[in-house]
Amino acid sequence: MDKNISWFIEKQVEKTIHALNQKNMKGIFVKDETELIEVIQSLVAKNSVVGVGDSVTLSETGVLDLLRNGDYAFLDKYKEGITSEEKKGIYIQNFSADTFLCSTNAITEEGELYNIDGNGSRVAPMIYGPKQVIIVTGINKLVRNKEEAEKRTRNYAAPLDAKRLHKDTPCTKMGHCVDCKSPNRICNAFVTISGQLVKDRIKVIIVGKALGY
Numbered sequence: 001m002d003k004n005i006s007w008f009i010e011k012q013v014e015k016t017i018h019a020l021n022q023k024n025m026k027g028i029f030v031k032d033e034t035e036l037i038e039v040i041q042s043l044v045a046k047n048s049v050v051g052v053g054d055s056v057t058l059s060e061t062g063v064l065d066l067l068r069n070g071d072y073a074f075l076d077k078y079k080e081g082i083t084s085e086e087k088k089g090i091y092i093q094n095f096s097a098d099t100f101l102c103s104t105n106a107i108t109e110e111g112e113l114y115n116i117d118g119n120g121s122r123v124a125p126m127i128y129g130p131k132q133v134i135i136v137t138g139i140n141k142l143v144r145n146k147e148e149a150e151k152r153t154r155n156y157a158a159p160l161d162a163k164r165l166h167k168d169t170p171c172t173k174m175g176h177c178v179d180c181k182s183p184n185r186i187c188n189a190f191v192t193i194s195g196q197l198v199k200d201r202i203k204v205i206i207v208g209k210a211l212g213y
């Protein structure tokens with residue numbers, strides 16, 4: 001990577017981690033997937049109960065494979081043959097998990113996590129329930145402020161997510177959001193997490209590369 005771009009990203013990461021720390025959330029930077037897995041192993045106790053939110057980032061970084069390796073009581077919403085009733089059961093169990101892992105749609109230099117969710121099963125345990133929440137994000141999701149976060153999520157992350165989920169919505173045909181009234185709309189809960197009462201309950205691991213949507 002060009003050294004000036006590296007410098008810019010470094011500053012952006014520094015500002016974001018500083019702002020997160022001021023809001024009682026712990027910001028951690030790792031350079032790649034290998035370091036990410038080491039940090040997660042150090043934070044998540046063996047045999048503890050672990051749930052996840054829907055996330056391309058967790059899949060492509062090998063975090064889901066780690067959780068499936070047998071060292072954890074993993075609430076696997078992706079397990080083969082799972083019924084929708086079983087999946088709903090896992091969503092409820094996630095509230096009492098020791099650790100809940102997911103990604104975020106955007107993270108601001110002011111230390112805010114911005115997410116749009118369809119049924120709330122990802123954002124609800126981020127807000128309340130699990131003893132610890134670990135958010136894994138690539139540098140591509142760092143933005144300056146909430147306005148940029150909403151723009152990024154509505155016009156980029158949400159249409160790609162709708163496409164991944166094979167939704168029949170205007171964005172999966174046009175490639176951008178039209179704030180649709182479709183019954184298949186996936187943008188139903190707009191949530192900004194701006195801080196935590198319990199210090200470091202939320203830990204944000206920023207990986208030094210582009211990941212997910």
Ligand code: SF4
Pocket residue numbers: 154158159162169170171172176177178179180181182184185186187
């Ligand atoms: S509001 Fe509708 S059109 Fe916009 S991103 Fe969400 S599902 Fe797509």
